[in-house]
Amino acid sequence: xxxxxxxxxxxxxxxxxxxxxxxxxxxxxxxxxxxxxxxxxxxxxxxxxxxxxxxxxxxxxxxxxxxxxxxxxxxxxxxxxxxxxxxxxxxxxxxxxxxxxxxxxxxxxxxxxxxxxxxxxxxxxxxxxxxxxxxxxxxxxxxxxxxxxxxxxxxxxxxxxxxxxxxxxxxxxxxxxxxxxxxxxxxxxxxxxxxxxxxxxxxxxxxxxxxxxxxxxxxxxxxxxxxxxxxxxxxxxxxxxxxxxxxxxxxxxxxxxxxxxxxxxxxxxxxxxxxxxxxxxxxxxxxxxxxxxxxxxxxxxxxxx
Amino acid sequence: xxxxxxxxxxxxxxxxxxxxxxxxxxxxxxxxxxxxxxxxxxxxxxxxxxxxxxxxxxxxxxxxxxxxxxxxxxxxxxxxxxxxxxxxxxxxxxxxxxxxxxxxxxxxxxxxxxxxxxxxxxxxxxxxxxxxxxxxxxxxxxxxxxxxxxxxxxxxxxxxxxxxxxxxxxxxxxxxxxxxxxxxxxxxxxxxxxxxxxxxxxxxxxxxxxxxxxxxxxxxxxxxxxxxxxxxxxxxxxxxxxxxxxxxxxxxxxxxxxxxxxxxxxxxxxxxxxxxxxxxxxxxxxxxxxxxxxxxxxx
Numbered sequence: 001x002x003x004x005x006x007x008x009x010x011x012x013x014x015x016x017x018x019x020x021x022x023x024x025x026x027x028x029x030x031x032x033x034x035x036x037x038x039x040x041x042x043x044x045x046x047x048x049x050x051x052x053x054x055x056x057x058x059x060x061x062x063x064x065x066x067x068x069x070x071x072x073x074x075x076x077x078x079x080x081x082x083x084x085x086x087x088x089x090x091x092x093x094x095x096x097x098x099x100x101x102x103x104x105x106x107x108x109x110x111x112x113x114x115x116x117x118x119x120x121x122x123x124x125x126x127x128x129x130x131x132x133x134x135x136x137x138x139x140x141x142x143x144x145x146x147x148x149x150x151x152x153x154x155x156x157x158x159x160x161x162x163x164x165x166x167x168x169x170x171x172x173x174x175x176x177x178x179x180x181x182x183x184x185x186x187x188x189x190x191x192x193x194x195x196x197x198x199x200x201x202x203x204x205x206x207x208x209x210x211x212x213x214x215x216x217x218x219x220x221x222x223x224x225x226x227x228x229x230x231x232x233x234x235x236x237x238x239x240x241x242x243x244x245x246x247x248x249x250x251x252x253x254x255x256x257x258x259x260x261x262x263x264x265x266x267x268x269x270x271x272x273x274x275x276x277x278x279x280x281x282x283x284x285x286x287x288x289x290x291x292x293x294x295x296x297x298x299x300x301x302x303x304x305x
Numbered sequence: 306x307x308x309x310x311x312x313x314x315x316x317x318x319x320x321x322x323x324x325x326x327x328x329x330x331x332x333x334x335x336x337x338x339x340x341x342x343x344x345x346x347x348x349x350x351x352x353x354x355x356x357x358x359x360x361x362x363x364x365x366x367x368x369x370x371x372x373x374x375x376x377x378x379x380x381x382x383x384x385x386x387x388x389x390x391x392x393x394x395x396x397x398x399x400x401x402x403x404x405x406x407x408x409x410x411x412x413x414x415x416x417x418x419x420x421x422x423x424x425x426x427x428x429x430x431x432x433x434x435x436x437x438x439x440x441x442x443x444x445x446x447x448x449x450x451x452x453x454x455x456x457x458x459x460x461x462x463x464x465x466x467x468x469x470x471x472x473x474x475x476x477x478x479x480x481x482x483x484x485x486x487x488x489x490x491x492x493x494x495x496x497x498x499x500x501x502x503x504x505x506x507x508x509x510x511x512x513x514x515x516x517x518x519x520x521x522x523x524x525x526x527x528x529x530x531x532x533x534x535x536x537x538x539x540x541x542x543x544x545x546x547x548x549x550x551x552x553x554x555x556x557x558x559x560x561x562x563x564x565x566x567x568x569x570x571x572x573x574x575x576x577x578x579x580x581x582x583x584x585x586x587x588x589x590x591x592x593x594x595x596x597x598x599x600x601x602x603x604x
């Protein structure tokens with residue numbers, strides 16, 4: 001494998017990984033605070049992609065590619081983020097909040113239910129055919145010393161980097177971020193310290209869902225939009241979150257990138273047939289669970305009696 | 306119409322076997338497994354491949370289907386069952402998808418997305434159990450369900466069932482009482498897998514063809530729904546739940562409203578059932594079956 005080819009795969013892997021990382025953040029944040037897997041996260045991503053698609057098409061009208069389309073694209077992304085944030089908070093309020101003191105199994109089952117409702121309602125109302133997300137800019141590839149890069153890939157890298165940095169700063173530096181960290185450490189103690197835990201949980205769902213919306217739109221540019229698009233992507237992003245150590249925000253970012261690279265190089269270098277591409281993620285999951293179940297950056301939690 | 310009702314009953318029987326398996330895993334063991342569809346597929350393909358390619362009779366393929374499913378249950382169970390419940394859900398979900406992925410792509414063995422057709426009908430004492438004449442098949446399926454019900458019911462009341470219940474309620478307490486947690490979890494998982502494999506075998510004999518499209522994640526969720534709706538930890542309830550879910554599934558065709566009702570209606574309803582049951586009636590319609598020991602009639 002030549003250097004150019006290597007960098008080509010690296011670039012493809014990084015962009016794929018960037019998207020996984022964005023989505024993985026939602027899983028990891030919710031898990032960090034509520035200790036359950038939000039199965040509906042992948043479907044929120046799908047809703048985000050649809051909202052983005054509709055709003056963008058509406059704003060863009062038939063105007064040719066230009067500055068306005070780029071502005072319209074980012075506007076559509078913002079609106080989609082807002083819609084998904086509200087959706088995420090609503091789902092939490094209706095389907096998860098009543099189950100906070102229930103058995104461990106209850107919120108999981110409820111989340112599977114929500115996921116089914118979302119994806120099938122979308123299929124019912126919008127049809128199962130896939131739609132194309134129009135590029136907001138000229139996507140002809142750039143040849144950089146043998147490495148072919150599309151503006152779309154640059155967009156993915158920039159957007160996911162900005163989002164992740166913003167989140168990291170928010171969680172590490174702001175008061176609300178501190179409240180979030182406290183809640184994830186110990187909900188009851190956080191409540192005693194005067195933290196509004198319900199608000200923190202709502203906010204967590206809002207942020208996670210908004211990031212999922214971004215991930216959905218970025219993926220949609222590559223693979224089209226359809227009602228079940230969130231399932232597989234969501235699963236893989238979850239694997240990324242586990243690889244990085246679930247509940248750990250930096251870990252989710254790293255896990256996402258790593259998974260993207262593994263998938264790209266697995267197909268390109270190890271010659272894994274692309275039909276079995278999706279199996280790589282689960283293979284990685286099972287290996288990680290066996291060797292280091294707390295993930296690469298996770299803390300080992302001692303069980304207390 | 307009546308014929309259609311028979312069809313629903315047959316599917317109730319086939320799915321009841323899977324629901325019984327899910328019940329021992331989730332209802333008793335408290336483990337959220339999402340791959341009954343995977344074991345179902347393995348059972349179906351075992352029967353299809355052995356009978357079409359190698360000319361085995363249905364009855365010979367049946368135990369093999371159960372054993373292969375059980376082996377896969379062991380394969381996926383051993384590494385993952387030592388982990389916390391949530392991981393198991395994802396790992397099993399992934400496993401189900403891998404199975405379908407492989408069935409779809411391994412053309413030389415499974416014939417890819419086309420699937421395997423012309424599976425021979427099962428015969429018994431020289432009589433052919435023709436799935437088109439539904440009575441005989443229904444009787445066969447019912448016998449299977451009764452056997453499975455009795456076996457699993459006995460099992461649940463044995464040491465194993467009590468151990469599983471203890472593990473579900475409190476792993477650490479169970480462990481300190483000397484219960485080997487992993488062992489019992491794996492047992493439950495393997496048993497649940499093998500009964501799903503048998504269901505798959507029956508499915509293959511009933512539809513006389515297998516295609517990967519039959520064994521989607523939807524099937525796993527449907528089976529889960531059956532157990533949740535009926536009541537976790539109660540085999541009668543699992544069968545009742547199966548019947549209700551099958552009625553719901555075929556409701557549009559039964560009432561002749563299939564042109565009005567959207568095809569996604571049943572999936573949306575399954576989702577609603579899961580959410581609503583969890584919030585308002587987590588114990589299911591019938592509730593958990595409590596075993597009491599001691600004087601008959603006494604509590």
